[in-house]
Amino acid sequence: MQEDFHYYATYCAAYLAGFKPEECLDICYSAQLVDWCSATFLSQLKAPAAAATTQLQMELMETRTDTIGLQNITRIWASFHFLPYDLYAKKAGCSKGYLKKYRLICNTNSDLLVDTVNLAKGKSLQAAGIAMHVLADTWAHRYFAGTPSMVINNTNHYFYELIPDGDTFTERQIKFNHNPGSKDDCKEGIYTNTINQFSENSIMSLGHGRAGHLPDYSFMRYKYLPAWGEYKEILKDNPSDYYNAFCQMVYALKFLKGTNASFEKNMYDTEAVAGLKDEIMAILEKRQMDSCEDWKALGEKLTGVSIEKFDMNKYKDEYMGSEGEEKDKSFLGRFILAALAQKSMVTERIFKSGNRLAGISVDYSKKGFKGIRAFRKLVERLERRDES
């Protein structure tokens, strides 16, 4: 998903869930920041790199795909963009190595999604924003895994777009090129994807790289053969999936606000969205690479308040100008704490399932503090809570 959904659509969902416009802005800003908070951005703030929620193209290119490099990549992409569906999934006749990758395939309505939303409950608006990013991405990125893997994420020439044609659809084979500088062309059906390097752990096989940006366009409907699917075709209907994502966000945000008592799987607040369904579906199905203007207009119509553009440097000075505990209470400080907590939780769940692709998790209640120093911030937060 892109800025149109993570920023503007999340703003609309938060408002429908009952948040005030200024709170909606904090939530959607945090949801969008997940796509910008790289190690490079954090180094600019002199903040811990372990809190990174994404990796820039160049960061990925220079990342060593040794054990540590792969664990770092998996922690970031599985925690924030490709939440694993079933960490105990079974597939007959497969090696353990294969299963470890297979179990990281992302899909909607997983146990980990419930854990993610519950983790954000009672925390900051930044935590809510991060949870909404993760939730929305489970719909866009389903069937791909947040770890480099050719056997899971690879695609081949069998890739067709389904273009609406009256009451039916016309099929058109998608042409992929590998030039990262070229723009996608939805009129001609030419899109950019990563090149296959015939290597299991190549970063070219991370997430949906081999399918290009197709999962991120709300209007896109396509069918293809996923590498893991035993030659069974998958049909991806983005407009429908994105609408479900929107309704699920409203439901989740109502839980975070305290309106709903619990967050359960397969629940969508279609009632709150019903009056807007036609308008939302029109935006989702419009063949355009960027729906920001349409979503922005809808958000402003709903709240009557102008929505400012996303600016990744908006809170930089506040963070850099504060010291000690105040830093953690700043906007970016809260975001960093929420990001560390989400990464720590997902890593623990993956590790507990016997899978070390995201690294080793240490239970603080049993072994005290060990490992990457940046996560000490979580312990400090716990100590501050105990004191108060």
Next chain:
Amino acid sequence: MNLAQRVRSLIFAALLVLASIILFVTADLGYFVLVIILGITLMVAGVRILIYYFTMARHMVGGKTMLYLGIITLDIGAFALTIVNLPPVFIVLYLFLSHAFSGAVDILRAMEAKKYRAAHWRLRLTHGIVNIAVAFVCVMLVRYTEVVVFIYALGLLYSALMNVITAFRRTSVVYIP
């Protein structure tokens, strides 16, 4: 990383150091040793790809490609070992491409880091320039085989150092239930 992975990383570093020492000590025979190392590396890679096919890629759509790739790589490795007088240009070409590519990536990365006003961009840029310079030194000194062998040996030492650093890095993540 668990203990076994750390130990494996250290053993691999020791092997790399040993290989680089052999190259330094036998500089006159260095070229011959270098070809043997490259040949063995290719054969090991071929075997690893075949193992990868039988344990993982056979479940993948189009996975048979990996079977063919494994056989071809293994074959090329065995072929390299049979050629005593491999023309130096192949080794130089290999060194040139690997250093030039790393250098280009470092420089692009430095430019991106500078754009985002991130720290350490100058260090990255220096790293990239040094890599590009080494690539051109390889081409310019193609006649002086000892120098090319030394450059390759230094590359092995650098990899060994990275493995040692990796073995001692903190990698676990704390979880507060």
